[in-house]
Every structure is written in C-alpha cells, then in structure tokens.
Amino acid sequence: MGFEGQRKAIRGVSGHKRTGNEAVFRAANERLKGRLAGLEENGTVPFICECSDADCLQVVELAMQAYEGVRAQGERRFVVLPGHNGAGDNVVGEGDGFVVVEKIAD
Numbered sequence: 001m002g003f004e005g006q007r008k009a010i011r012g013v014s015g016h017k018r019t020g021n022e023a024v025f026r027a028a029n030e031r032l033k034g035r036l037a038g039l040e041e042n043g044t045v046p047f048i049c050e051c052s053d054a055d056c057l058q059v060v061e062l063a064m065q066a067y068e069g070v071r072a073q074g075e076r077r078f079v080v081l082p083g084h085n086g087a088g089d090n091v092v093g094e095g096d097g098f099v100v101v102e103k104i105a106d
C-alpha cells in the first residue's frame, strides 16, 4: 500500500467515533502497562503446581525464564512446591519457592 492508500485507510476510520476508539485503546494499554510493570517488579508468573496430587491446585510462582528452562529439560521434569515432591520424584533442582523434580517412577 502506497502513501495515498495509507491516507485513505486513515481517513476511512476517522469520523466522530474515532475519539471514542482512541480512548478505549488508550485505557486498555494503560491497564496492560500496569500489569506488565507489576510483572517486572517481582519477575514471577503464577503456575499451577505440577506435583502428582491431582487435587493440588496450588500456585507456584517463578520467573517465566525459569519455567521455560525446566520445560526445555524434557517431559519428565516438573515444577512443584517445596515438599510436594513424592517418593517417585528425584529432586534435580530448586529455586526460590519451588523445586524441580524428575519423575523416576510412573
């Protein structure tokens, strides 16, 4: 699309509704920015504990980077809350508020 085409596209969405749309998008971005700022502040993302207890829905908070690091280690590695590792789990690592286990039994 050339310059003239872009001008037409911009003109196409202009009109009395435009101010309202901008306000809506700006408000949405402000909310998003607030959430992202909060994420950066503590650096963690809530994940559900991956222990073998099917009823456990507790939250494990860890950095996205740490979680992805565990995922990259293979399908037998799981992130669980400290103490949620079972007899069939081999603890292979731990961080602030979580442990990484490797399933050694089914």
Ligand SMILES: [Zn+2]
Pocket (backbone or CB within 6 Å): 049, 050, 051, 052, 053, 056, 057, 058, 080, 081, 084
């Ligand atoms: Zn658990």
